[in-house]
Amino acid sequence: DIVLTQSPDSLAVSLGERATINCKSSQSILRNSNNKNYLAWYQQKPGQPPKLLIYWASTRESGVPDRFSGSGSGADFTLTISSLQAEDVAVYFCHQYYSIPFTFGPGTKVDIK
Amino acid sequence: QVQLVESGGGVVQPGGSLRLSCAASGFTFRSDGMHWVRQAPGKGLEWVAFIRYDGSNKYYGDSVEGRFTISRDNSKNTLYLQMNSLRPEDTAVYYCAKDGVSTSSIGWYFDLWGRGTLVAVSS
Numbered sequence: 234d235i236v237l238t239q240s241p242d243s244l245a246v247s248l249g250e251r252a253t254i255n256c257k258s259s260q261s262i263l264r265n266s267n268n269k270n271y272l273a274w275y276q277q278k279p280g281q282p283p284k285l286l287i288y289w290a291s292t293r294e295s296g297v298p299d300r301f302s303g304s305g306s307g308a309d310f311t312l313t314i315s316s317l318q319a320e321d322v323a324v325y326f327c328h329q330y331y332s333i334p335f336t337f338g339p340g341t342k343v344d345i346k
Numbered sequence: 347q348v349q350l351v352e353s354g355g356g357v358v359q360p361g362g363s364l365r366l367s368c369a370a371s372g373f374t375f376r377s378d379g380m381h382w383v384r385q386a387p388g389k390g391l392e393w394v395a396f397i398r399y400d401g402s403n404k405y406y407g408d409s410v411e412g413r414f415t416i417s418r419d420n421s422k423n424t425l426y427l428q429m430n431s432l433r434p435e436d437t438a439v440y441y442c443a444k445d446g447v448s449t450s451s452i453g454w455y456f457d458l459w460g461r462g463t464l465v466a467v468s469s
Contacts, residue, residue, distance in 0.1 A: 234408070273446075273455035275391075282441055282459035283391065294457065326391055330454045334407045335381075335393040 235259055235329050237338035245346040252314040254341045256327035261307045264331065271331035274303055274312045277340075278323045286325075287312065319345060348372030348458060350442050355463030362432050362467070368425040368442030368460055376400075376420040379445035379453055382427050384438035385462070394440070395427065396453040403451055409435075432467045439464050 236259040246252045262271045270290035275283035285294045287303035290310055300315045314321055322345060327338040354366040368380070382394040395416040396405045404416050415428040425442050440463055443456035 271454075275456075282461055283456070284459070285446070285455060285457045288446060288455040288457075328391070328455065333396075333405050333452065335396075335453065337391040337393070339390050 234334055235262065235332060235336050237327055237329055237336055239325075239327060239338035239341045241341060242339075243342040243344065245344045246314075246317045247346045248319065249316050250346075252317050252321070252343055254312045254325050254327075254343070256305075256310045256312070256338050258308040258310075258329060262329050262331035263307050270306055270310070271329055272303075272305075272310050273328045273330065274301075275326045275328060276321075276323045277326065283326065314343070317343070317345070350444065350458060350460035352440065352442055352460045352463040355440065355465045357466045357468060358432055359469050360433060360467055363428070363430045364432065364465060366427040366429070366440055366442075366463060366465070368427075370423045370425065370444070373444070373458075374448075375418075375423040377448045379447075379450045380416075380418060380425045381443045381445060381453060381456060382416060382425075383441045383443055383456065383459075384436075384465075385441070386435075386438045389438075392438075396445070397425070398451055399449050405452065429465070432465075434467050437465060437467050 240255045272290045274287040277283040291303045324340045326340050351369045381396045397416045413431045417426045442460045444458040446455040446457035
């Protein structure tokens with residue numbers, strides 16, 4: 234099974250500042266046949282289901298603010314919130330869909346400093 | 347309105363069975379693969395199962411293989427999860443989720459989630 238690790242476990246950022254979350258895979262999740270990274274990012278607010286933010290490592294889901302961006306390739310990925318807003322307080326999960334069983338990272342909690 | 351609504355959760359004794367349902371609306375259910383994902387209280391996310399849009403392919407996570415069965419009724423726009431031989435470690439909120447790529451055969455990312463239904467396995 235592919236194991237995803239996230240860092241940090243939690244972080245507190247001032248409003249308007251940048252937040253950066255890392256996700257590392259135990260193996261490459263880049264498929265050479267189509268040059269796509271099989272990685273997604275989700276946001277989960279308390280008491281709510283997860284919400285898709287990013288897929289194919291860097292494609293923003295429709296309706297997601299452009300302050301959210303995804304980058305990386307192979308086994309190392311990053312989710313960046315360029316200017317943290319109060320409504321961004323949540324837990325963020327990465328997810329690989331390269332191979333079954335699909336797996337998630339343990340999550341990173343983002344708070345306001 | 348595009349939505350998924352789960353039902354069927356509750357309290358069950360170890361070794362018991364439960365069937366979850368997920369009613370879909372607002373999109374072409376018969377064209378989309380569907381997943382179940384669970385989340386134990388205060389914990390992370392665990393993928394449980396996937397079913398292809400036409401029901402012909404099914405895949406399961408290691409911890410539920412042989413005990414859980416995913417199915418769908420496209421005429422009723424409904425997804426199911428039959429859970430047998432339940433264990434305390436199956437206690438979680440169970441979410442149904444729509445696959446992000448229509449007519450996918452093995453599943454991709456999840457672009458729509460229900461609000462979940464809580465399953466508690468306890469004596």
